[in-house]
Amino acid sequence: xxxxxxxxxxxxxTKSPAYLRIAAVLADRxxxxxxxxxxxxxxxxxxxxxxxxxxxxxxxxxxxLESQGLLSGVKGKGTYARSPELGDSRFKLDxxxxxxxxxxxxxxxxxxxxxxxxxxxxxxxxxxxxxxxVYLRRLVSYQEDPVMYHREYITYxxxxxxxxxxxxxxxxxxxxxxxxxxxxxxxxxxLTAVSLDSxxxxxxxxxxxxxxxxxxxxxxxxxxxxxxxxxxxxxxxxFRLRAHLGPE
Amino acid sequence: xxxxxxxxxxxxxTKSPAYLRIAAVLADRxxxxxxxxxxxxxxxxxxxxxxxxxxxxxxxxxxxLESQGLLSGVKGKGTYARSPELGDSRFKLDxxxxxxxxxxxxxxxxxxxxxxxxxxxxxxxxxxxxxxxVYLRRLVSYQEDPVMYHREYITYxxxxxxxxxxxxxxxxxxxxxxxxxxxxxxxxxxLTAVSLDSxxxxxxxxxxxxxxxxxxxxxxxxxxxxxxxxxxxxxxxxFRLRAHLGPE
DNA sequence: GCAACCCACTTATATAGACATGTGTTATCT
DNA sequence: AGATAACACATGTCTATATAAGTGGGTTGC
Numbered sequence: 044x045x046x047x048x049x050x051x052x053x054x055x056x057t058k059s060p061a062y063l064r065i066a067a068v069l070a071d072r073x074x075x076x077x078x079x080x081x082x083x084x085x086x087x088x089x090x091x092x093x094x095x096x097x098x099x100x101x102x103x104x105x106x107x108l109e110s111q112g113l114l115s116g117v118k119g120k121g122t123y124a125r126s127p128e129l130g131d132s133r134f135k136l137d138x139x140x141x142x143x144x145x146x147x148x149x150x151x152x153x154x155x156x157x158x159x160x161x162x163x164x165x166x167x168x169x170x171x172x173x174x175x176x177v178y179l180r181r182l183v184s185y186q187e188d189p190v191m192y193h194r195e196y197i198t199y200x201x202x203x204x205x206x207x208x209x210x211x212x213x214x215x216x217x218x219x220x221x222x223x224x225x226x227x228x229x230x231x232x233x234l235t236a237v238s239l240d241s242x243x244x245x246x247x248x249x250x251x252x253x254x255x256x257x258x259x260x261x262x263x264x265x266x267x268x269x270x271x272x273x274x275x276x277x278x279x280x281x282f283r284l285r286a287h288l289g290p291e
Numbered sequence: 292x293x294x295x296x297x298x299x300x301x302x303x304x305t306k307s308p309a310y311l312r313i314a315a316v317l318a319d320r321x322x323x324x325x326x327x328x329x330x331x332x333x334x335x336x337x338x339x340x341x342x343x344x345x346x347x348x349x350x351x352x353x354x355x356l357e358s359q360g361l362l363s364g365v366k367g368k369g370t371y372a373r374s375p376e377l378g379d380s381r382f383k384l385d386x387x388x389x390x391x392x393x394x395x396x397x398x399x400x401x402x403x404x405x406x407x408x409x410x411x412x413x414x415x416x417x418x419x420x421x422x423x424x425v426y427l428r429r430l431v432s433y434q435e436d437p438v439m440y441h442r443e444y445i446t447y448x449x450x451x452x453x454x455x456x457x458x459x460x461x462x463x464x465x466x467x468x469x470x471x472x473x474x475x476x477x478x479x480x481x482l483t484a485v486s487l488d489s490x491x492x493x494x495x496x497x498x499x500x501x502x503x504x505x506x507x508x509x510x511x512x513x514x515x516x517x518x519x520x521x522x523x524x525x526x527x528x529x530f531r532l533r534a535h536l537g538p539e
Numbered sequence: 540g541c542a543a544c545c546c547a548c549t550t551a552t553a554t555a556g557a558c559a560t561g562t563g564t565t566a567t568c569t
Numbered sequence: 570a571g572a573t574a575a576c577a578c579a580t581g582t583c584t585a586t587a588t589a590a591g592t593g594g595g596t597t598g599c
Contacts, residue, residue, distance in 0.1 A: 232534040233532070265323065287478065
């Protein structure tokens with residue numbers, strides 16, 4: 044009763060498409076408790092009547108809210124309200140130096156060599172132990188200031204001389220945009236908190252044991268065979284992750 | 292030319308809806324370079340002809356890929372292929388102890404008191420400096436094992452005795468599902484790497500200075516006025532974040 | 540009692556067209 | 570030449586209807 048007052052935090056009032064308007068209204072009903080979490084919403088046809096739109100338009104609104112985790116439909120039964128959990132949050136990596144890292148960041152190649160895959164490398168790249176792999180170490184600097192230290196193992200394929208093209212990458216943008224090779228990026232990322240070993244600490248000009256974020260990556264071919272395994276050690280105070288909970 | 296071979300990593304071959312089939316084909320063309328990043332796709336009507344579907348079905352496929360960052364449409368001009376960047380990745384918080392934290396996690400209230408807002412608290416909760424706020428400290432244990440230490444400041448509103456209901460929360464599930472109050476969760480999350488101060492270290496039974504992830508949260512009312520500010524200190528070795536790059 | 544069947548209602552997918560709106564080119568008028 | 574109008578074509582929204590497919594209740598027939 045009483046103070047519902049439409050709210051309308053963003054200005055979806057007048058000129059936005061119907062499916063967004065409806066999605067906003069439904070989201071509001073879920074978050075306000077008008078449709079309590081776990082309860083069944085009115086059926087599609089009833090909502091069509093209420094909002095005076097065609098089924099497809101309502102469907103679009105519902106699909107949108109389903110993708111946001113606010114609703115969940117069960118065919119033949121109904122559409123149910125859901126309360127998103129903390130674990131649903133998706134974090135976005137955020138550089139304190141502006142919009143992730145822009146073009147002014149520079150990559151310097153510290154070392155490039157051939158190495159024999161040890162047990163760990165062999166497992167990650169799915170090659171045999173002792174097989175030859177390329178081992179790279181890079182330093183990413185932001186404004187003359189080292190911010191990330193990068194180690195990477197790449198499968199060695201004499202037919203595809205990917206090393207040369209990669210060694211010349213000095214723009215971070217080009218590097219990040221293209222994954223590790225010139226191909227389309229596909230891979231898995233894992234992020235943890237670590238403290239710097241002496242080698243990385245020295246490269247980053249930090250005291251040994253300093254805090255860092257470790258962004259481990261496995262880049263893959265289109266058929267998902269791994270091509271590259273490595274990790275960035277990022278000075279912890281320069282990076283954070285952000286997410287928000289709830290609608291918009 | 293030659294070895295395109297359809298691939299079809301997931302089995303979208305036979306029985307999946309048309310819009311998914313088409314989305315998969317288009318995603319494949321973008322990632323394989325058949326539609327190079329930045330280039331314009333054939334127009335909607337042409338693609339409708341090719342796939343022999345109606346405009347709405349094609350639209351659904353395109354909307355899906357737009358939401359995945361693989362395409363981007365410009366009204367009146369065309370639809371363009373995009374190469375997702377590393378910065379686009381969305382990380383999901385991942386507990387090493389299974390599926391985020393399940394019901395067996397327990398919350399123990401260590402301390403609850405009234406406090407006067409200092410400068411920082413006042414700014415985060417948008418109250419005046421010196422205003423009364425509730426100060427809570429909690430310990431989350433997983434299997435008799437302390438894993439997260441939680442500090443939280445809550446705006447004090449005598450009309451709404453939210454404290455009592457919160458103090459009784461012992462199931463982590465109930466806690467995380469409901470944000471901090473009984474209401475629908477809305478808020479902002481920030482995650483950084485820190486090292487434990489002596490108080491938190493003692494609570495977590497870790498050495499002082501041990502690695503931790505700091506999950507800071509601001510929970511808000513539906514009108515976005517802040518209700519609660521606080522942070523979890525999570526033992527670093529027990530949590531990580533994961534993301535993947537590229538389609539599915 | 541119980542299985543089989545039917546029917547009403549649900550979500551979900553797809554269609555074929557209409558319309559709105561933005562962009563860029565081409566032709567026309569001054 | 571330069572502004573303007575007309576046009577073709579693009580994306581994007583919406584409708585009204587059709588159909589598929591899953592759920593659950595009720596009836597019928599044995």
